[in-house]
Amino acid sequence: MAMQATSVQFAAVARSLATVARARGLIVPGFRSPPRVAGAERTLQWSARGAVPTVAVQLKGRPFGAVVADMVSVVGTTGTGFLQSDPVWRALEQLPAGELPSPYYLRLEVEDRAGVLARIAHELAAANVSVARLVQQPGDGHAVLHVVTHETPAGQVTAALAAIRALPESRGEARALPVVSDRGVEELGWA
DSSP: OOOBOOHHHHHHHHHHHHHHHHHTTOOOOEEESSOSSTTOSEEEEEOTTOSSEEEEEOOTTSBHHHHHHHHHTTTTOOTTSOGGGOHHHHTSOOOOTTOOEEOEEEEEEEEOSTTHHHHHHHHHHHTTOOEEEEEEEEOSSEEEEEEEESSEEHHHHHHHHHHHHTSTTEEEEEEEEEOOOSOOOGGGTOO
């Protein structure tokens, strides 16, 4: 389950968004929580003068990432106030494939013998992927490595996995998933 947003986090994100938006000359909305409309996750209200909108975002029971996405979606917009409808947003260049950074969870099945972990670490380092956490689960002649990386561009993780798959000690399919929550995995002792 994703981490739920708190009012302290909400206020910190609102301040950060305002700072960045002002530095770029963008419209900075006001932020509040919760919305006054029952059941709404996000509402947008324009003042009587129509100059600056107020964005109300529901925090309770929602993942932090969803709250941040709602906040970001209205910063600097014109017209409807929602990012996807804004012509400026639609004209922005997309981040090239492989450059989006994230921490990653890697699941690697390898032979359980001396030196294999060093070879895996070498391939990760060669692709500039840094390990934040690692747990090894031994099996019958093999081991499953559960690895969480530090924030890394997707392309570097893809390159590391290709090199790891090519190792003779690699068994099964090496997999990577972006980490979208800072909560741990209790079964692995990362709670």
